[in-house]
Each structure stands twice: as C-alpha cells, then as structure tokens.
Amino acid sequence: MNSLxxxxxxxxxxxxxxxxxxxxxxxVLMIPLIQLMLFGYAINTNVRGIPVGVVDYSSxxxxxxxxxxxxxxQVVKFSHQYMTVADAEAAIARTEVRAVLVIPKDVGxxxxxxxxxxxxTPASSDQETSRPVxxxxxxxxxxxxxxxxxxxxxxxxxxxxxxxxxxGVPTFEVTLxxxxxxxxxxxxxxxxxxxxxxxxMIMFTSAAIVRxxxxxxxxxxxxxxxxxxxxxxxxxxxxxxxxxxxxIIILGLGHLIFNVPINGSLIQLAGATFLFIMASxxxxxxISTIARNQLQSMQMTIFVLLPSILLSGFVxxxxxxxxxxxxxxxxxxxxxxxxxxxxxVLRDVQVVDMSFDLYWLVIFTLVxxxxxxxRFKKNLD
Amino acid sequence: xxxxxxxxxxxxxxxxxxxxxxxxxxxxEKGTIYGFLGPNGxxxxxxxxxxTGLLKPTSGEVEVLGYSLPDDAEKLxxxxxxxxQRFSLxxxxxVTENLQFVAKIYGxxxxxxxxxxNELLDIYGLENQSRQMAGSMSGGxxxxxxxxxxxxxxxxxxxxxxxxxAVDPENRREFWEQLFDLxxxxxxxxxxxxxxxxxxxxxxxxxxxxxxxxxxxxxxxLMRTMGAHVVEIASSNLRELKQELxxxxxxxxxxxxxxxxxxxxxxxxxxxxxxxxxQNSLSGNLSASASLALVRPSLEDVFVTCTGKRR
Numbered sequence: 001m002n003s004l005x006x007x008x009x010x011x012x013x014x015x016x017x018x019x020x021x022x023x024x025x026x027x028v029l030m031i032p033l034i035q036l037m038l039f040g041y042a043i044n045t046n047v048r049g050i051p052v053g054v055v056d057y058s059s060x061x062x063x064x065x066x067x068x069x070x071x072x073x074q075v076v077k078f079s080h081q082y083m084t085v086a087d088a089e090a091a092i093a094r095t096e097v098r099a100v101l102v103i104p105k106d107v108g109x110x111x112x113x114x115x116x117x118x119x120x121t122p123a124s125s126d127q128e129t130s131r132p133v134x135x136x137x138x139x140x141x142x143x144x145x146x147x148x149x150x151x152x153x154x155x156x157x158x159x160x161x162x163x164x165x166x167x168g169v170p171t172f173e174v175t176l177x178x179x180x181x182x183x184x185x186x187x188x189x190x191x192x193x194x195x196x197x198x199x200x201m202i203m204f205t206s207a208a209i210v211r212x213x214x215x216x217x218x219x220x221x222x223x224x225x226x227x228x229x230x231x232x233x234x235x236x237x238x239x240x241x242x243x244x245x246x247x248i249i250i251l252g253l254g255h256l257i258f259n260v261p262i263n264g265s266l267i268q269l270a271g272a273t274f275l276f277i278m279a280s281x282x283x284x285x286x287i288s289t290i291a292r293n294q295l296q297s298m299q300m301t302i303f304v305l306l307p308s309i310l311l312s313g314f315v316x317x318x319x320x321x322x323x324x325x326x327x328x329x330x331x332x333x334x335x336x337x338x339x340x341x342x343x344x345v346l347r348d349v350q351v352v353d354m355s356f357d358l359y360w361l362v363i364f365t366l367v368x369x370x371x372x373x374x375r376f377k378k379n380l381d
Numbered sequence: 382x383x384x385x386x387x388x389x390x391x392x393x394x395x396x397x398x399x400x401x402x403x404x405x406x407x408x409x410e411k412g413t414i415y416g417f418l419g420p421n422g423x424x425x426x427x428x429x430x431x432x433t434g435l436l437k438p439t440s441g442e443v444e445v446l447g448y449s450l451p452d453d454a455e456k457l458x459x460x461x462x463x464x465x466q467r468f469s470l471x472x473x474x475x476v477t478e479n480l481q482f483v484a485k486i487y488g489x490x491x492x493x494x495x496x497x498x499n500e501l502l503d504i505y506g507l508e509n510q511s512r513q514m515a516g517s518m519s520g521g522x523x524x525x526x527x528x529x530x531x532x533x534x535x536x537x538x539x540x541x542x543x544x545x546x547a548v549d550p551e552n553r554r555e556f557w558e559q560l561f562d563l564x565x566x567x568x569x570x571x572x573x574x575x576x577x578x579x580x581x582x583x584x585x586x587x588x589x590x591x592x593x594x595x596x597x598x599x600x601x602x603l604m605r606t607m608g609a610h611v612v613e614i615a616s617s618n619l620r621e622l623k624q625e626l627x628x629x630x631x632x633x634x635x636x637x638x639x640x641x642x643x644x645x646x647x648x649x650x651x652x653x654x655x656x657x658x659x660q661n662s663l664s665g666n667l668s669a670s671a672s673l674a675l676v677r678p679s680l681e682d683v684f685v686t687c688t689g690k691r692r
Contacts (some may be wrong), residue, residue: 225487
C-alpha cells in the first residue's frame with residue numbers, strides 16, 4: 001500500500017517535471033515526426049535517376065536509340081558526353097557522373113549478333129561471336145549504385161527492334177510476398193519504431209537517476225524510506241506512455257503518408273511494443289546507475305544506439321552478417337523487436353509463433369531491473 | 382538522565398588516504414540542540430552522513446535512536462529528518478508539489494497529508510509561495526521549505542547540515558527560533574555550522590578540526606575550561622605589537638579587533654595583565670598609557686584555543 005503510494009509519488013513528480021521541461025516534451029513528439037519524414041522520404045534503396053555519361057564511338061542513330069531505351073528505365077539519366085574513356089574515368093573519379101556507358105564503333109554489328117536479336121548465322125548464342133552491345137564503367141565503391149547498373153545487364157532491347165525479341169525463359173520464377181512493389185518505406189517504417197524507441201527510451205531513463213544525482217536531489221531521496229525498485233518503477237512508467245505515443249505517431253503517419261499496411265493484430269503489436277519499451281527503459285536505468293553525469297549517460301546511450309541501428313536488421317539484413325556479429329545482434333533488444341514488429345505489421349504473424357523474441361525481451365527486462373536495483377545503493381559510499 | 386539519541390564510540394572514516402573522521406566519540410541527549418562547529422572541510426558533513434546511515438563508518442560503533450548503524454539504517458530513516466547542505470528538493474516543482482511528494486514518500490495521503498502540508502505552510506510562512514517554483518525562491522524561503530520537508534513526517538531526530546549558509550542574518554535568527562520551537566516539542570536536533578553565534582545558541586556543541594573532536598560541552602562550560610585568559614589591549618602600533626606578542630611562549634593567539642588587540646594567554650600565567658606589563662621586549666610598543674583589561678572569553682576564543690595553532 002505504502003509502496004504503491006511511493007511509486008505514485010515518484011511517477012507524478014516525474015510527470016510534472018516532464019510537463020515543465022518544454023524542450024524535452026517537444027522532442028518526444030518531434031523526434032518520431034522528423035525521423036519518419038527523413039527515413040520515409042529520403043531513404044530509398046530502389047535507386048533511380050543515377051547521373052551517367054556516355055562515350056559514343058559510333059555516333060550513330062542506333063547509339064542514340066540505345067541511350068533513349070536505357071534512359072526509359074529511369075534507373076539512369078544521361079547527363080554528360082565524353083570524348084575518350086580516360087575523360088570518362090576522370091569524370092567518375094570526381095563524381096560528376098557515377099557511371100559511363102561506352103558504346104563501341106561496331107554497336108550495330110554487335111546488336112545484330114546479340115542473343116536478343118538472334119540472327120541465325122553465325123549462331124547468336126555462341127559466346128565467341130556474340131558480344132555485349134556496349135560497356136558500363138561504374139563507380140563500384142558504392143554498392144547500391146553498382147547493383148542498380150548491374151541490374152541493367154540483361155535488360156531487354158525490345159524497343160530497338162521492329163520484331164519481337166528472343167527472350168530466354170528465366171531459370172526461376174519469383175513471387176514477392178508482403179511487399180510486391182518493393183517499396184522501401186514498407187520495410188523501413190516498422191523498423192524505425194524500434195530505432196526511435198531505442199533512442200528516446202534509453203536516453204530519457206539513462207539521464208533519470210544521473211540528473212537527480214547532479215542536482216543534489218539524490219541525497220535527499222536516499223534518506224527517505226523510498227526503495228530502489230519503487231524509485232525505478234516510478235521513473236519508467238511515464239516514459240512507457242511516451243513510448244506508446246511515439247509508436248502511434250510513427251505507425252499512424254507511416255500508414256497515412258507512406259501507405260505502410262498494418263496487417264497484424266493491434267493487440268499483439270501493443271504487447272510486443274510494451275515488452276520492448278520495458279526492455280529499453282531498464283537498459284536506460286542500468287546506464288543511469290553506472291554513469292556519473294549526464295554527459296556520460298549520453299555517451300553510453302549512443303554506444304548502445306549505434307549497434308542497434310546497424311546490427312538489428314533495421315538497415316542491413318541480419319542473415320548477411322558474419323556469425324560473431326549475429327551473436328552480438330541477438331543480445332540487443334532492438335533486433336528482437338525489429339523481427340517482431342515487421343512480423344506483426346507486415347506478415348500478420350502471431351507473436352506466440354515468435355516466442356523466442358518475446359522471451360528474450362522479458363528476460364532482458366527482468367535482468368535489467370534487477371541489475372539496476374542492485375546497483376542503485378541507498379548510500380553514498 | 383534519559384537514553385542518548387546519538388551515541389558513537391571510536392568512529393572513523395577514511396576516504397582513501399584521507400582520514401575524514403578520527404575516533405569520534407559523541408553523546409547527544411534527547412530534546413537538545415547539539416552543534417558541530419568547525420571550518421569547512423573539517424568533517425562535519427561526513428560525520429552527519431555516517432549518523433544518518435548514508436556513509437558506512439570505516440570502523441567504530443554508531444547508535445542512533447537505539448538503532449545500530451549501518452545495519453538498521455533503513456528502519457532509522459522513518460524516524461529522522463535530514464536537511465542537506467545544498468537545497469535538495471526539486472527546483473522545477475512548486476512548494477506544494479515538493480511537500481506532497483515528500484508526504485507520499487513517507488506514506489501520508491488524503492486529508493492527513495493536506496492538513497500537515499497546510500500546517501507547515503502556515504508555520505514557515507510559505508502560504509503565499511505555495512504555487513511558486515522552488516527554484517525561483519530566495520535563500521531564506523528555500524531553507525524554510527527544506528526544513529518543512531525535513532520535519533514533515535515529525536521525526537524524533539533532525540539533522541541539519543549548515544542550514545543557514547545561504548541565509549541573511551534576519552532569516553537566520555528567525556530560523557533558530559523555529560528550531561527552538563521544534564526542540565520544545567521534543568525533537569532532538571543536530572546542526573552543523575561555521576558561525577560562532579549559531580554555535581553559541583546550542584545546548585551543547587563539539588568543535589571539530591581535521592576530523593578530530595577538539596572539545597565538547599555546553600558553550601559556558603567550554604568558555605570556563607578553555608585553559609586561557611583573554612586580555613584586550615588598547616594601544617598604538619597594534620600591528621607591530623601583535624607580532625611581538627606572538628613571540629612570547631604563553632601567548633596562544635592575538636587578533637586585532639578595530640583599535641584593540643584580543644590576546645589569548647595560557648592560564649599557566651596567573652596574572653596575565655601583570656605578566657604583559659613586565660615584558661621588556663614589548664616596551665617599545667606597549668606604552669604606559671596603553672590600557673590592558675581581562676575580559677570574558679567568547680566562543681571564538683574557545684575555538685581558537687582548541688584548534689590551537691598559532692596564527
């Protein structure tokens with residue numbers, strides 16, 4: 001009874017302070033809003049309109065039609081023309097263009113013998129006699145750009161010819177489930193929930209105890225009968241609500257603006273989010289009991305945030321990581337939540353089918369609360 | 382005599398190589414105001430922190446209100462109040478909100494809480510500030526709020542760590558009146574200070590220097606037994622006279638007060654005035670017209686003799 005009263009006392013105090021701290025209150029709303037806009041609009045893994053140049057040795061009508069056909073894919077945009085390959089390479093080096101198409105003198109002949117056109121004599125499928133129509137020089141230091149240009153390698157050249165092209169039957173049939181249009185936002189927005197919650201939840205709570213220490217309130221608090229666990233709970237409950245508001249902002253606007261579907265059950269989504277918020281908050285509390293001042297707590301927050309962005313599967317797929325990185329990634333609560341939220345939001349998974357991720361978040365929270373309560377001693381030694 | 386509220390035996394506390402408190406023996410009686418007098422850094426705060434259970438003693442025994450520390454620190458917390466040296470309530474909460482927070486922490490709710498808070502606002506004259514942020518109040522108001530919060534749960538024993546360091550003389554006097562009111566109602570109080578006039582108000586006090594208790598007792602007792610006479614000299618050339626006096630072995634200290642020199646002379650000399658008159662080395666500056674008078678010692682004299690270094 002008294003214990004509940006003490007938790008309530010800390011909770012109300014924390015809420016009052018938050019209400020008066022306009023800057024923090026603003027950031028609670030602005031961080032998810034701004035980040036959603038940035039990530040939703042700016043980050044696009046489907047690369048479009050790469051500026052490219054051309055070195056045209058043939059100067060024929062055919063080469064111009066070829067360029068138009070390639071331009072029509074919208075993957076690249078021809079913006080410069082160079083006289084020699086050396087000029088073109090220099091232009092790539094100074095990133096005037098990211099790739100250059102070198103069209104050889106005999107482009108017409110090459111095209112006629114190309115497998116897509118399929119002249120019978122000599123056999124067009126013959127590697128000896130059939131050669132690529134033209135040559136791309138690409139700035140390979142950027143994987144995204146390189147990948148986009150590589151995707152042009154086998155593009156059909158139907159528009160170039162009056163007759164239908166010989167199109168090879170693909171080796172595999174591929175069906176893209178859940179995100180058939182390959183829109184980046186569908187993948188990014190649910191993941192963004194994990195990153196923003198990691199950032200704000202850990203940041204707020206990691207400053208919580210440290211701030212009391214810095215302002216001298218801690219000396220008063222520890223002479224009162226308040227127990228460490230009561231102080232911890234009272235401090236994290238307000239931030240649970242803030243976390244919930246942030247999730248609603250991100251997924252709600254993601255749905256309205258970026259058309260991200262919410263296929264799964266909202267209750268399961270709420271459950272998984274609750275567990276993740278708790279895990280992040282307790283991690284923040286642990287940091288708070290270690291850090292001596294707010295600067296240190298901020299540094300430790302960043303220390304957790306960066307791997308959460310890079311290793312959680314938010315940016316790079318988990319399956320592509322080397323094994324040691326995967327172990328590290330499994331430790332982070334964000335990894336498990338990225339899986340859960342993408343599962344529920346995009347694939348309508350039942351969370352119970354992903355029980356390992358759920359358990360991990362629960363265990364992480366319990367261990368975190370225990371560590372924080374043990375580390376927070378009620379004396380000044 | 383009733384059971385002492387604080388009793389320590391051979392209390393020590395080290396911070397690394399620094400001996401902050403050395404073999405401190407204390408006994409504080411119930412219903413009295415006990416003072417810790419000493420310069421900054423003499424171990425007053427460390428001693429208070431050990432007595433409130435915030436710091437573990439390196440060695441020694443502490444018993445506060447019958448609880449043995451540090452084992453029973455948690456039980457003791459409900460019965461003591463502690464006002465820290467630095468304002469430790471929340472500056473971004475109002476006066477009422479701060480008091481409500483503290484009340485809830487001590488398990489006071491509903492009408493009980495409301496009544497107690499109103500009572501405290503009334504006693505400490507904070508009704509008009511009740512909706513003001515604690516951070517925007519004056520030093521005196523803050524300190525009254527701090528005291529109100531520290532006694533909200535009616536503790537038997539109150540610790541005050543330099544409560545008046547940020548307060549003007551007017552407010553200080555009023556503050557002490559309030560302390561005596563509390564004491565009258567049966568609260569025992571331990572207060573640390575570096576002001577002589579405040580120390581003089583205590584029932585008993587201990588003089589601390591470099592973590593060592595140099596003397597303790599009531600102010601009168603201390604003045605009676607300080608082991609030195611006080612002579613005031615009114616003369617010319619006081620600066621030079623002072624230097625010459627300090628060369629004499631029985632002279633403990635000499636301090637200038639305006640046109641007079643206050644000289645402490647060890648009480649092994651029975652007639653200090655005659656002794657000084659006989660000193661040939663002073664003849665140049667101690668003219669025959671100079672007046673010498675034996676005066677009543679003050680607490681400052683006690684402090685100077687106890688902390689005993691020639692200055």
